[in-house]
Amino acid sequence: MPTATDETPPTKSTSAPLPGASIDYDKFLDCVHCGLCTAACPTYLETGNENDSPRGRIYLMRAVTDGRLALTDTVSRHLDLCLDCRSCETACPSGVQYGRLIEPFRVDMRRIAQAKSGNAGPGWFEKWILYGLFPYPRRLRWALAPARLMQWLRLDRLAESLGLLNLLPEKLRRMQRLLPRLRSRGVELPDFLPAIGEKRARVALFTGCVADAMFPHVNRATARVLQLNGCDVVIPPAQVCCGAIHYHSGAGEEALALARQNATTFDPASVDAIIINVAGCGSMLKDYAHVAEELRPQDHTVNEQLASFAAKVQDVAEFLMKLGPRPPKHAYPLKATYHDACHLAHAQRIREQPRGLLQLVQGLELVPLAESDICCGAAGSYNLMEPEMADRLGERKRRNIEATGADAVICGNAGCTLQIAAELRRQGRDIPVLHPVEVLAAAYGE
Numbered sequence: 344m345p346t347a348t349d350e351t352p353p354t355k356s357t358s359a360p361l362p363g364a365s366i367d368y369d370k371f372l373d374c375v376h377c378g379l380c381t382a383a384c385p386t387y388l389e390t391g392n393e394n395d396s397p398r399g400r401i402y403l404m405r406a407v408t409d410g411r412l413a414l415t416d417t418v419s420r421h422l423d424l425c426l427d428c429r430s431c432e433t434a435c436p437s438g439v440q441y442g443r444l445i446e447p448f449r450v451d452m453r454r455i456a457q458a459k460s461g462n463a464g465p466g467w468f469e470k471w472i473l474y475g476l477f478p479y480p481r482r483l484r485w486a487l488a489p490a491r492l493m494q495w496l497r498l499d500r501l502a503e504s505l506g507l508l509n510l511l512p513e514k515l516r517r518m519q520r521l522l523p524r525l526r527s528r529g530v531e532l533p534d535f536l537p538a539i540g541e542k543r544a545r546v547a548l549f550t551g552c553v554a555d556a557m558f559p560h561v562n563r564a565t566a567r568v569l570q571l572n573g574c575d576v577v578i579p580p581a582q583v584c585c586g587a588i589h590y591h592s593g594a595g596e597e598a599l600a601l602a603r604q605n606a607t608t609f610d611p612a613s614v615d616a617i618i619i620n621v622a623g624c625g626s627m628l629k630d631y632a633h634v635a636e637e638l639r640p641q642d643h644t645v646n647e648q649l650a651s652f653a654a655k656v657q658d659v660a661e662f663l664m665k666l667g668p669r670p671p672k673h674a675y676p677l678k679a680t681y682h683d684a685c686h687l688a689h690a691q692r693i694r695e696q697p698r699g700l701l702q703l704v705q706g707l708e709l710v711p712l713a714e715s716d717i718c719c720g721a722a723g724s725y726n727l728m729e730p731e732m733a734d735r736l737g738e739r740k741r742r743n744i745e746a747t748g749a750d751a752v753i754c755g756n757a758g759c760t761l762q763i764a765a766e767l768r769r770q771g772r773d774i775p776v777l778h779p780v781e782v783l784a785a786a787y788g789e
């Protein structure tokens with residue numbers, strides 16, 4: 344059991360609720376402390392500290408919620424180190440909904456931290472980069488234009504070899520390290536693309552923000568694969584960031600505002616599904632109803648609006664396997680391995696569908712990856728906010744990938760792609776990281 348870090352009794356306040364007060368208390372009681380989740384927890388695997396395990400963190404959150412333990416810096420540290428990868432949820436035989444505990448708890452932690460700092464607001468990185476840049480694809484594209492030019496002129500490598508990048512603040516240095524080779528965006532996707540062949544469905548495509556700026560070709564491949572499978576594809580131009588960046592860093596109200604805008608923009612009743620190709624965003628979109636319940640428990644209009652949106656969200660692999668994919672005609676000879684993104688495998692329980700799609704591709708050999716569903720350390724903005732643990736997990740993932748002898752890695756999440764590709768590059772390994780729809784589109788002859 345946890346050593347409970349600092350069993351310091353909290354100072355009771357009559358005005359502010361304790362952190363965790365918004366959580367349905369029964370969710371804490373679901374945990375019977377069996378410890379079967381610990382071996383699935385990446386941070387526990389790395390530190391061996393019970394306070395960095397799911398069981399330990401549930402214990403800490405419950406003790407703080409009960410008022411038996413103060414939310415000290417040490418307690419916060421153990422909770423901040425959690426990747427919110429939800430691996431513990433799939434390992435837990437008692438059905439503990441760990442995400443429903445840590446996510447609202449973090450919203451409370453942020454509220455309390457802000458109150459302590461005299462409502463000073465977020466730091467420069469959160470304000471200008473995390474909340475001010477990442478959620479806005481157009482701003483992000485402008486911000487990335489100099490980086491793309493530097494890559495094109497090979498000045499990025501020169502700057503690195505001269506040590507000039509060390510002059511950047513650490514978080515910007517890490518962002519630079521994560522940058523993929525930025526391709527030209529090509530032609531922008533229109534608002535509507537018609538089905539090819541017999542029409543089988545009408546879907547809307549969620550294009551995302553960071554993923555769209557870094558990997559626009561994945562959205563193009565997704566739209567094309569959907570068209571080739573007989574889908575009319577609607578791409579609402581007024582869609583916004585899913586809000587995961589905000590929600591997972593404790594900015595609940597901002598996340599809710601984005602959720603409401605997406606629910607209004609997409610008109611879920613007019614489509615058979617809302618398709619997403621990024622695991623982290625997909626998990627957030629599917630969770631909109633829960634977010635509304637936590638933050639607006641009395642507002643039934645908001646809850647219903649977000650619930651009807653969330654009910655239509657499907658990962659592209661999940662949707663295609665349900666629809667029945669048209670078999671691709673071209674071979675794609677490649678020895679590859681598949682990494683299970685946490686927010687696909689654990690949060691959405693989608694493991695077989697991407698593998699099922701890839702099995703349709705002639706010539707593709709999929710070799711098993713050890714610890715394929717252990718987090719690579721990306722976890723949204725975690726690799727920027729918690730660099731040490733992110734690097735340890737990135738190295739662990741890279742060693743497992745190298746052991747497979749694969750020539751490529753396939754995964755369905757932009758954050759994992761950035762993290763794994765950066766780690767492979769850092770070690771001089773020329774192993775591309777691909778999205779399943781890129782492989783499928785190629786096998787369709789695109």
Ligand code: SF4
Nearest residue numbers: 374375377378380435
């Ligand atoms: S979260 Fe589940 S697996 Fe982990 S200790 Fe609690 S009951 Fe056991």
Ligand code: SF4
Nearest residue numbers: 384425426428429431
């Ligand atoms: S969400 Fe991931 S990192 Fe956090 S406690 Fe669960 S398994 Fe560990």
